[in-house]
Amino acid sequence: MIEAVERRRIVVCCGAGGVGKTTVSAGLGLGLAHRGARTVVVTIDPARRLATALGMEGLADEPRRVPAEPGLGGAELWALQLDAKATFDRLIAREAPTPEARDRILENRIYRHLSGAVAGAQDYMAVERLHELVDEGSFDTIVLDTPPSQNALDFLDAPARITRFIEGRALRLLLRPPLPGAGLGRRVLAAGTGTAFSLLQRLTGAQLMRDLSDFLAAFDGMYDGFAARAKAINALLRSPESGFVVVAAPDSESIGQAVALGRRLDDDGYPLAGLVLNRVHPLPPGGLAQPEALAPALAAAGAPEPASLAERAAASQREEQILALRDLDAREALAGALEGAPVTEVPSFEREPVELEGLGDVAAALAVAGRAQRAASTPS
Amino acid sequence: MLGKGGVGKSTVSAALGLAAARAGKRSLLIEVAGQNRLSRLFRGAEVGHEAPAQLAPRLFGVQVDVEYAIEEYLTGQLKVRPLVELLTRSRAFHTFAAAAPGLPELVTVGKIWTYAVALREDRRPVWDQLVVDCPATGHGVALLETAGNVEEIAGGGPIRDQAARIQEVVSHPAATGIAIVARPEELAISEAVEAAEALRERGLPVAAAVLNGVRGDRFRPDEEPALAGLAATADGPPSRAAAAALRHLAGQRADEGYRRRLAEGTRLPLIELPELVRRRFDLAALEELSGALAGAVSRNGRP
Numbered sequence: 001m002i003e004a005v006e007r008r009r010i011v012v013c014c015g016a017g018g019v020g021k022t023t024v025s026a027g028l029g030l031g032l033a034h035r036g037a038r039t040v041v042v043t044i045d046p047a048r049r050l051a052t053a054l055g056m057e058g059l060a061d062e063p064r065r066v067p068a069e070p071g072l073g074g075a076e077l078w079a080l081q082l083d084a085k086a087t088f089d090r091l092i093a094r095e096a097p098t099p100e101a102r103d104r105i106l107e108n109r110i111y112r113h114l115s116g117a118v119a120g121a122q123d124y125m126a127v128e129r130l131h132e133l134v135d136e137g138s139f140d141t142i143v144l145d146t147p148p149s150q151n152a153l154d155f156l157d158a159p160a161r162i163t164r165f166i167e168g169r170a171l172r173l174l175l176r177p178p179l180p181g182a183g184l185g186r187r188v189l190a191a192g193t194g195t196a197f198s199l200l201q202r203l204t205g206a207q208l209m210r211d212l213s214d215f216l217a218a219f220d221g222m223y224d225g226f227a228a229r230a231k232a233i234n235a236l237l238r239s240p241e242s243g244f245v246v247v248a249a250p251d252s253e254s255i256g257q258a259v260a261l262g263r264r265l266d267d268d269g270y271p272l273a274g275l276v277l278n279r280v281h282p283l284p285p286g287g288l289a290q291p292e293a294l295a296p297a298l299a300a301a302g303a304p305e306p307a308s309l310a311e312r313a314a315a316s317q318r319e320e321q322i323l324a325l326r327d328l329d330a331r332e333a334l335a336g337a338l339e340g341a342p343v344t345e346v347p348s349f350e351r352e353p354v355e356l357e358g359l360g361d362v363a364a365a366l367a368v369a370g371r372a373q374r375a376a377s378t379p380s
Numbered sequence: 381m382l383g384k385g386g387v388g389k390s391t392v393s394a395a396l397g398l399a400a401a402r403a404g405k406r407s408l409l410i411e412v413a414g415q416n417r418l419s420r421l422f423r424g425a426e427v428g429h430e431a432p433a434q435l436a437p438r439l440f441g442v443q444v445d446v447e448y449a450i451e452e453y454l455t456g457q458l459k460v461r462p463l464v465e466l467l468t469r470s471r472a473f474h475t476f477a478a479a480a481p482g483l484p485e486l487v488t489v490g491k492i493w494t495y496a497v498a499l500r501e502d503r504r505p506v507w508d509q510l511v512v513d514c515p516a517t518g519h520g521v522a523l524l525e526t527a528g529n530v531e532e533i534a535g536g537g538p539i540r541d542q543a544a545r546i547q548e549v550v551s552h553p554a555a556t557g558i559a560i561v562a563r564p565e566e567l568a569i570s571e572a573v574e575a576a577e578a579l580r581e582r583g584l585p586v587a588a589a590v591l592n593g594v595r596g597d598r599f600r601p602d603e604e605p606a607l608a609g610l611a612a613t614a615d616g617p618p619s620r621a622a623a624a625a626l627r628h629l630a631g632q633r634a635d636e637g638y639r640r641r642l643a644e645g646t647r648l649p650l651i652e653l654p655e656l657v658r659r660r661f662d663l664a665a666l667e668e669l670s671g672a673l674a675g676a677v678s679r680n681g682r683p
Contacts, residue, residue, distance in 0.1 A: 253420075
């Protein structure tokens with residue numbers, strides 16, 4: 001997998017929540033850094049121990065270099081944790097035509113809720129932060145761990161959503177009735193939408209509509225800048241300079257989502273670099289021990305209650321086999337579903353990879369080239 | 381039910397709904413994230429967003445669809461269908477919907493609220509219990525706090541008043557109990573601890589923590605030497621069984637640490653659910669989990 005994304009400027013890890021995107025992102029980042037690329041991993045919400053391993057304490061909106069450890073050699077790995085509110089504030093500061101316009105937005109009540117609380121803002125800001133890092137140009141590769149969202153691709157649509165909202169021409173027109181001197185066309189349009197406006201106002205009350213009007217008015221003159229940024233980053237994400245990695249866990253639901261995600265990426269022209277099947281339980285070699293055969297062996301090893309212990313040990317061995325079979329089912333379901341996309345497996349580690357050492361194991365698993373998939377319809 | 385993606389929120393929600401229904405409560409499972417898990421878990425059931433579908437005796441399921449709920453809300457407010465169509469077809473409305481922060485969340489929580497306060501003809505509640513399967517932590521917290529935010533930013537007007545009525549139910553500990561679901565894993569535990577803190581800060585009634593997928597105390601520490609001894613012998617089924625047992629023992633010990641961190645970090649009553657190792661998670665597994673949940677809740681008192 002690492003080879004498949006090497007020399008791409010942007011690597012985007014996506015997938016359903018809980019499949020281990022953050023760990024895979026960090027593992028990919030580590031692997032790429034080892035191969036000499038100056039790499040930054042943009043994490044969204046890392047666990048504290050992972051954050052510590054990556055040298056981040058608390059919110060670190062600027063990239064920080066992961067402390068060099070023996071395992072890291074001279075590789076340059078950097079990490080940052082997305083701060084959606086700070087990113088949004090910077091974007092406003094950059095795009096606002098005047099300091100007054102900037103302050104009007106930053107102090108607006110609706111903006112404060114929009115930038116802080118609303119979940120979709122995080123999607124948009126992940127893309128915006130990516131844009132900033134590309135512009136700064138100080139990294140060979142940027143690995144983006146995508147935010148948890150109901151739809152794993154929400155973040156791709158986020159820039160378009162936000163520009164549509166900033167645009168808000170129709171609403172702005174209704175919120176600011178045209179002056180008597182305005183052209184006939186504009187007055188006719190305003191009369192037509194007047195009914196919709198009065199209906200909305202009946203529901204929301206005048207205050208909210210006034211605040212909204214102020215808010216949208218404050219964005220005057222910023223639309224072009226927002227639209228240009230959204231377009232530029234979208235073009236970059238669709239170019240061969242980017243690579244999307246879909247992460248899945250070995251259960252049927254996660255596999256279904258990963259396949260849907262891979263297809264959608266492909267259909268929409270985003271370069272799919274491959275899939276990662278995370279936390280796979282290997283099939284244990286050989287057969288299962290029979291409790292009757294196990295008990296004497298445990299007695300010989302000094303077990304206090306060999307018969308009961310044998311039953312329980314056999315149960316543990318059986319469970320490992322069940323997990324391995326479940327994961328085989330998942331592998332089968334994934335094989336051939338996305339033609340041409342290689343699948344790389346990361347085993348389930350006994351200890352969760354939240355330290356640099358564990359991430360090294362993840363990177364090593366990711367370094368193995370993915371199995372190219374056989375085509376679904378043509379048996380080889 | 382709130383928690384990180386992948387911790388089994390939907391499964392635990394369904395298990396709780398099933399346990400409540402078995403205990404005689406007319407229960408409604410509400411799917412918010414729209415992943416249609418209920419239809420998959422209860423084979424043959426078609427859970428949609430228009431009306432609750434029956435899943436088991438006294439157990440029903442429904443999805444919340446934002447667009448449908450908005451239209452339903454507008455119809456209730458404006459009374460006249462053509463007016464609703466005029467509004468939903470206007471560009472101004474769509475811009476408003478995109479710009480009004482938290483509107484989808486408000487409509488979602490508003491729809492849940494209508495189920496919560498629905499009354500039968502004899503003035504008794506239609507539902508004894510609602511189990512809401514929330515989206516992943518951040519989105520879930522946003523959902524629960526949204527009515528409070530709207531109440532704050534909307535100034536005056538009907539929406540503000542409705543938001544206040546919704547928030548009264550969501551934030552009242554006698555009406556609502558938020559359970560934070562976690563798995564014995566690093567990220568899930570720290571997210572659960574942070575969620576408990578965030579919910580308390582916002583004055584939301586967080587009631588219990590659920591630790592899902594706990595590896596049972598299958599082995600005792602005094603059995604370790606014999607297992608280690610056998611695992612070190614020549615490779616074969618017996619030594620591999622001993623190695624598997626040792627891995628379980630290590631997991632058991634790790635889970636003990638996670639259990640402590642979750643209980644101490646969230647300062648909540650802890651409900652533990654066993655890890656069910658299945659090739660496929662089916663209705664039989666759900667029933668087993670539901671039984672375990674009922675047992676854990678009765679041991680813990682009302683969560």
